Amino acid sequence: MSDFIHDFWSHYVAIATLASILACLLLLWITARAKTPASEDNTTGHVWDEDLREMNNPMPRWWMGLFVLTIVFGLGYLFVFPGLGSYKGRLEWSTDGEYTKDLAKANRELEPVYAAYTALPVEKVATDPGAMAIGERLFLNNCAQCHGSDARGGKGFPNLTDNDWLHGGSPEKIKESITRGRIGVMPPMAEAVGTPEDVKNLANYVLSLSGSPHDSVRAGLGKSKFTVCASCHGIGGVGNTAVGAPNLSDRIWLHGYGLDAIIQMINTGKTNQMPAQQGRLTEAQIHVLTGYVWGLSNAKTPGAGAP
The missing domain is CATH 1.10.287 (Helix Hairpins)
Incomplete structure (x- = not known):
């Protein structure tokens, strides 16, 4: 309550x-005191x-x-x-207290299982079939709701089986993302860009960066407007892992592909959040999960989820 x-x-x-x-x-x-008149046959x-x-x-x-x-x-x-x-x-019983007690008990019982992997570097963990089996269960229980059971993501949720990383794909960066979570913010940029026509021109230029179908005339007009975007996405739109800005020069679109989707993004912006797993998972579990996620796009061993 x-x-x-x-x-x-x-x-x-x-x-x-x-x-x-x-x-x-x-x-x-009242019912016990109430008396119903009875006939001769009761x-x-x-x-x-x-x-x-x-x-x-x-x-x-x-x-x-x-x-x-x-x-x-x-x-x-x-x-x-x-x-x-x-x-x-x-x-003073509560479901939260009962859950916390059961979780602590389970973690204590599992400590010997994880002890074999905590001393190994993430790259080694990613090649161990036993660790990958554990990592897969951790992923399905804690990550698959957003990234999908195959880790290939969906609109608004990154694909973890490729090599396109918003914040970096090194073991250290993946562990940091899992532990602390991430908040990605793209502010509305229409006012800084100019008129609706300017926004449309800029959207065409963004499409041109990846060689996607676009209006070349409008793209040429929108190139100068990209300066308001380059501070995050970099010159040429190659992205910036320091701030989690996507690479616009490839053909991987997290929030939708095409002219209309890009115009909407410029006009309204976007805020995405990955919740922190610190406190929900132990350090040992995060270490094994990091190995599993890193292995999805790097290790080529059974159970590592190579794309």
């Missing part, structure tokens, strides 16, 4: 929960399908007892465990 933004909602949930339990007790008490007078009659028998005591025990159990549960608004319960 830590997501409550005001004490009112915590109190509201607590009161509503207790009121519901008390209402069950009240209903049980029926209530209700008849269904011509001959089915409801007997006027009291509710079984065992059923009443179980009902009361259920209510008592509910009150006891709410005293011991969280459930009354922001009240944490006597034991």
Whole structure:
């Protein structure tokens, strides 16, 4: 219940929960005291399908007892465990705490497994079939949701099986990306470029850098406008791994290909984020995962995911 933004909602949930339990007790008490007039044959007078009659028998005591025990159990549960608004319960149990405890236990049990790989350089890890099997599971559990199970990415998510790296493809840079995460920002540049026609000219020039189909006349007019882009993408649009600026001179397009996609990028910009895995994965796990990711585009061993 830590997501409550005001004490009112915590109190509201607590009161509503207790009121519901008390209402069950009240209903049980009223039902137990209610007396239905019975006829001489001990029926209530209700008849269904011509001959089915409801007997006027009291509710079984065992059923009443179980009902009361259920209510008592509910009150006891709410005293011991969280459930009354922001009240944490006597034991202060939480799913986050349970997850953290189980994760710590699993990491301790796996330490001997990872110990064999932590002393090896990433390049050596990438050639070890056992390490690659572990790395593949780590990748599927933590990275495949964005980069795909085959690591070939998709629109907005980099392909990890080629040699086109926004921040560098060395083992050190890959480990840094996994550990700290990345935030890539392309600011809207339309105002700096000029008119919509200037933007269109610049987009054609960007296409020309990679030899993609473009309007050569517009590309010539847009060349001078590329100066506002060169500070990040470099002269000739070859990219800059220091700031994560993509190489515009190849034919790898992370956020879509074609004139319209480039115009939109110039007009609206783009912000991409890769979440940091530090805190979610241990240093040993990150080391093995780095070997697996590096191996996707470098190592040529079974299980290394060579493209």
